[in-house]
Amino acid sequence: MNRGPLIFLGVFVAMAFSWYGMIVSPQRQIGGQxxxxxxxxxxxxxxPRPGLAQRGAEVYRANGCGYCHTQQVRPRGYGSDFERGWGLRMSVAQDFLFEQPAMLGQLRIGPDLANVGMRWNDPQWHYRHLYNPKSTVEKSTMPQFPFLFEMRVIQGDRSPEALDLTGELAPPKGYEVIPKQEARALAAYLISLQSPLSLFEAPIPAEPKKDAEPSTNTVAVSSRNSQMLGLGESLTQ
Amino acid sequence: MNTQPSALANSAGPVSGDSAAAKSRVLQIDRSCRLPLMFLIACSLVWLVAGGFLSLISSIKLHAPGFLSQSSWLTYGRVYPAAMNALWYGFAFQGAMAVALWLMCRLGRAELMGGKGILLGAFFWNVAVKLGVLGILAGASTGHSMLEMPGYVSPLLFVSYCLMGVWALVTFHFRQERQLYVSQWYLVGALFCFPWIFTAAQLLLVFHPVRGTLQAVVSGWYGHALITLWAVPIGLAVLFYFIPKLFGRQLHSRHLAAFGFWTLAAFGGWGGMHAGAPVPRWISSVSIAGGMMMILPLIAVALNWHLTARGAKGPENNQVFRFVQFGAIAFFAASLLDIGGSFRVIGEVTDLTVFTTGVKALYLYGFFGMTIAGAIYYLAPKITGCDWPSDQLAKLHYLGSVVGILVLVLGLVAGGILQGVRINNPEIPFVEAIRSTIPFLGLSTLGGLLLLAANLAFLVNVIRLLALCCCTNCFASNRSPAGSGPAAAGANL
Incomplete structure (x- = not known):
């Protein structure tokens, strides 16, 4: 091993193999999905997401939400994602077809968001949560995002979008807190995060397990069918 | 010493003989490195401190979420990737480049070529990293882990990397000592691997993005290969150089070293996807298998070092030895944690927790940072011709680093395991599970603070060394041959 070209060639071949195996093969398998x-x-x-939600994905990316939140439900029996009600089935590649970028996340400092839209589908809830997480989740460790909101003098009637804040969080009298465009987009994006449909490669079991005691953040599994139906209707409209 | 075969002299480092001619030759080689390398080292350490500062802010935010939350520029999701990019591309790359260039010169017994080209490359590299980090803070991140710097920065990064890397290869090509030492294999491999993985990942993620979860496969592969095929080989090159040298022994086995090198090259690129990710399952399985195979190079390397050092006593009170020793142990520990985490049953707990952050920190600070620091403690006095101005600062650096790294990594690894165990237990509400890790995250902040102080001491020492060097060389003897080292080397072309 005293020849530079030999080292170079060897490393090149080794790299080419791993590149083919880890990049080209997956692309050939699911790249054309x-x-x-x-x-x-x-x-x-x-x-594909509607425009506002798509802009919300940009806000999600720009502020690095994915450094604390994952968007991937692990398979049943691997971790406790199901028991926590983070999804009705595991996440699969199909779910991310239109994601650009796909923000699966690598760390769970906060709960998984793959189906957050099924748990919380009220924009007001998301506004209050983003403005001050403790206003909705008492012991939350999430930071506040006040820069997504604007505090302004109430002119005429109070804005219908103004946040319902009470106690310490309430703005001074005569003021209201309203979401900026980024917050509206982000909330729309978060609500769009749901995968309630049963897929061939990831079926939703017909009989949800009864033995697992649901904890916080649990999706109302019994309402699954109606949810499915609801989404189906909205999709076909 | 002159009677020994060149392989021994080579394996023992720069000792080519005790004759006056050989010594002046080594001096000449070192001086040819002065300007570009000191520039790279100084910039690298400024980034180390800047990145450490950002990283400290992000670490505080994990347990004090209200801290600096008013500005979008300082939100956790921006500060954390900015810190990681500053540390990897600012500190690690420039420090590695400096040490790699010096090793290429010393092992090949050739003067550094293209000093001005390297300076230019280093300058633009710094411009690119600065733009990239500011871009991330401004919200222009690409959203792909370890490749967050906005797309407009990456061509500049690539070009300036090539401007530096090509001179390493030219210096390598025109080496006087034709026999290659183990370190040179690793350096050639690493210098070549980075542009490959970088362009492949950038093209497939930013310029011509693949669809959906394939992006996660590509960025996972990049993040994995950046450590196993770039950081690890560079660090190993340094360790393979210094361990035999400091123990005054010949490397135990070149064949074992070759085995370690080729197994690393063969299996290093197979990884990056954790089990349970929303990709076809075989990808995760191959990643797991690839991760486990890393045990082969680890055993080969560790055995080789052990047999080289067996029975010998390391030099006492030697700053270089302390750092290099810690780096070698940290490499071993980080690799074991990494391999352990790749098992499905362990990964079920440790994946998606701060455990993985802790392992990466151990690779970056413990293995890579300490090894490079050890090399800098050795080479900076040689290339500047001045002694370190302060032993106190050097000791402070070592002590702070050791304690800081241990506390930081312990906090993250233990906290990550607790986090994983608690999240996997659905009886415990999620918020409670996260809250229970807060003391550990606080520990990691403390470690980060100590580490930052230590690195600051290192930076001050280097700045003082540079000032000393300027006073004694540039102003005192403006026209000394040593001062015109890089220019002379450039003229040789």
Whole structure:
């Protein structure tokens, strides 16, 4: 091993193998993935996000929400993602087809958000949570994002979007806190995060397990069907 | 010493003989490195302190979420990636480049070529990293782990890397000592691997993005390869140089070293996806298998060092030895934690927790940072021709680093395990599970603070060394041959 070119060539070949194995092969397998048709309703899944939610994804990316929150439900029996109600089924590649960038996250300082839109689908809740997390989750360790909001003098009627804040958080008299465009987009994005449909590669079990005691953040599993139906309707509209 | 075969002289480092001619040759080689290397080292350490400061802010935010939360520029999700990019691309790359260039010169017994080109490359590299870190803080991050710097920065990074790296290869090509030492294998490999993984990842993530979760596969692969195929080989090159040298022994086995090198090259690139990720399962499985195979190079390298040093006593009261020794142990520990975490049953707990952050910190600060610092303690006096101005600061650096790294890593690794165990227990509400890790996160902040103080001491020492060097060389003897080292080397081309 006294020849530079030999070292170079050897490393090149080794790199080429791992590159082929870890990059090219997955690309060949799922790189050409298309929308799936979910039976029996015949819904195309996933659907591209509406504009506001898509802008919310940019806010999510720019502020690095993904450094504390994952968006991936691990398979049943691996971790406790199901028991915590973070999803009805595990996340699969299909769910992320239109994500750009795909922000799966690497760290769970906060709960998984793959289906946060199914748990909290009220923009007001998200506004209050983002403005001051402790106003919705008492012991939250999430930072506040006051820069997504604006405090302004109430002119005429109070804005319908103004945050319902009480106690210490309430703005001074005559003032209101309203979400900026970023907060509106981010809330729309968070609400759009849901994968309630059963897929071929990740079916939702017909009978949800009864033995697992639901804890906080649990999706109302019994309302699954109605949720599915609701989403199906909104998708086909 | 002159009677020994060149392999021994080579393995023992720069000792080519005791004759006056050989010594002046070594002096000449060292002086040819002066300007570009000291620039790289100084910039690298400024980034180390800046990155450490950002990292401290982000660490405080983990247990005191209200801290500095008013400004979007300082929100956790921006400060943390900014810190990581400052540390990796600002500190690690420039420190590595300085040490790699010096090793190439010393082992090849050749003067450094293209000093001005390297300076230019280093300058633009710094511009690029600065733009990149500011871009992340401004919210222009790409959203891909370890590649957060905005797309407009990456071509500049690539070009300036090539401007520096190409001179390492030219110096390597024109080496006087034709026999290659183990360190040179690793350096050639690492210098080549980085542009490959960097361009592959940038092209597939930023310029022509692949769809959906494939992005996570690509960025996971990049993040994994950045450590195993770039940081590890550079650190190992330094350790393979200094361990035999400091123990005054010949490297135990070149064949074992070759085995370690090729197994690292073969398996280092197979990784990056944790089990349970939303990708086809075989990708996670291959990653796990690739992670486990890293045990082969680890055993080969550790055995080789052990057999080299067996029975010998390391030099006492030697600053270089202390740092290098800690770096070697940290490499071993970080690799074991990494390999352990790649098992499915352990990964179920440790994946997606601060355990992984702790392992990365151990690689970056414990293994890489300490090894590079050891090398700098050795080479900076040689290339400047001045002794370190302060032993006190050097001792402070060592002590602060050791305690800081241990506390930081312990906090993150133990906190991460607790976090994983508690999150995996659905009886415990999520918020409670996270709250229970706060004392550990506080510990890691304390470690980060100590580490920052230590690195500050290092930076001050280097600045004082530079000032001393300027006073004795530049002003006293403006036209000395030593002072025109880089220029002379450039003229040789």
């Amino acid at each position: 298309q929308q799936a048709t979910v039976e029996p309703a015949g819904i195309r899944y996933p659907v």
